[in-house]
Amino acid sequence: MVETPLITTRDLSRSFDSIRAVDQLNFDVHPGEIFGILGHNGAGKTTTIRLLNGLLKPSGGSARVLGVSPAEQGPILRSNTGVLTETSSLDERLTGRENLSIFADLFAVPVEKVETRIHQSLKTFGLMNRADDFVREYSKGMKQRLALARTLLHEPRLLFLDEPTAGLDPVSARDVQDLIKTMSQQGRTIVLCTHNLEEAQKLCHRVAVLRQGKIIALGSPRDLARKIYRKSQVQIDVSREDQDAVLKFLRRKDYRAEVDENPELIVIQDIDRAEIPDLIENLSAEKFSLYQVILAQPTLEDIYFALHNLEESRS
Numbered sequence: 001m002v003e004t005p006l007i008t009t010r011d012l013s014r015s016f017d018s019i020r021a022v023d024q025l026n027f028d029v030h031p032g033e034i035f036g037i038l039g040h041n042g043a044g045k046t047t048t049i050r051l052l053n054g055l056l057k058p059s060g061g062s063a064r065v066l067g068v069s070p071a072e073q074g075p076i077l078r079s080n081t082g083v084l085t086e087t088s089s090l091d092e093r094l095t096g097r098e099n100l101s102i103f104a105d106l107f108a109v110p111v112e113k114v115e116t117r118i119h120q121s122l123k124t125f126g127l128m129n130r131a132d133d134f135v136r137e138y139s140k141g142m143k144q145r146l147a148l149a150r151t152l153l154h155e156p157r158l159l160f161l162d163e164p165t166a167g168l169d170p171v172s173a174r175d176v177q178d179l180i181k182t183m184s185q186q187g188r189t190i191v192l193c194t195h196n197l198e199e200a201q202k203l204c205h206r207v208a209v210l211r212q213g214k215i216i217a218l219g220s221p222r223d224l225a226r227k228i229y230r231k232s233q234v235q236i237d238v239s240r241e242d243q244d245a246v247l248k249f250l251r252r253k254d255y256r257a258e259v260d261e262n263p264e265l266i267v268i269q270d271i272d273r274a275e276i277p278d279l280i281e282n283l284s285a286e287k288f289s290l291y292q293v294i295l296a297q298p299t300l301e302d303i304y305f306a307l308h309n310l311e312e313s314r315s
Contacts, residue, residue, distance in 0.1 A: 011061030023213035039210035082151035107154035141172025
């Protein structure tokens with residue numbers, strides 16, 4: 001049984017005077033998915049999030065989020081979504097506990113559940129021992145964890161996270177990424193806006209790449225790689241004594257093969273994936289000592305810039 005998407009957009013658009021900030025977006029986001037929205041500054045990411053939360057009305061097209069129209073039922077929708085902006089919007093004059101208490105009131109958390117929810121949030125995000133310290137004394141990583149805790153107080157089904165690890169040290173960033181994975185595994189659906197392509201590759205099931213308000217690619221990183229890169233790169237680790245012989249053998253077979261000096265692997269460019277099993281079989285038949293054969297997968301960063309270069313060449 002196919003689950004109903006939590007978010008559906010059809011030709012969703014928004015203009016500011018003569019500027020088309022969001023241009024006919026079409027995508028669905030499914031329950032439990034981490035869905036990435038990627039793009040340069042000004043690509044339309046933040047405008048999209050505002051449209052999906054009913055903070056802006058579309059100039060054209062439509063969206064359904066959690067079964068309602070954001071443009072028509074924004075307040076109802078926002079009571080069931082959590083939004084983390086790039087700036088945490090915490091009151092640094094108050095303690096962590098006091099900040100959560102204020103937001104519990106704003107989100108109409110039932111009075112009898114407030115204390116339990118705050119306690120659980122502080123525990124989940126590792127802030128119990130600093131709960132009664134002023135937020136101005138928190139590190140940036142702690143503030144970000146508190147902001148995430150605040151976002152979850154009313155137990156939303158759907159989260160919008162805008163640059164959740166921006167400016168964090170590597171340890172804090174990893175902690176936040178682990179929390180995002182855990183929330184997804186627990187059934188929450190997450191829309192992630194980020195410039196951090198490595199982070200998106202680690203976390204996202206699918207991504208939409210925006211350029212000048214338009215979606216130029218939509219899919220999983222692996223699917224996008226297969227569409228863009230018709231050929232693969234293979235790295236072969238052989239004994240140093242066999243390197244010259246392996247190179248000669250590969251070149252006789254018309255492979256583009258070179259030695260990568262660091263870490264001394266033989267690299268074959270532009271090979272079809274279907275050829276790889278025969279390649280390994282042929283090398284083994286020649287009695288070469290193969291330590292490993294690595295199919296080099298393009299990163300999401302490779303894919304992202306390839307997409308933008310392709311769009312530029314079409315302009």
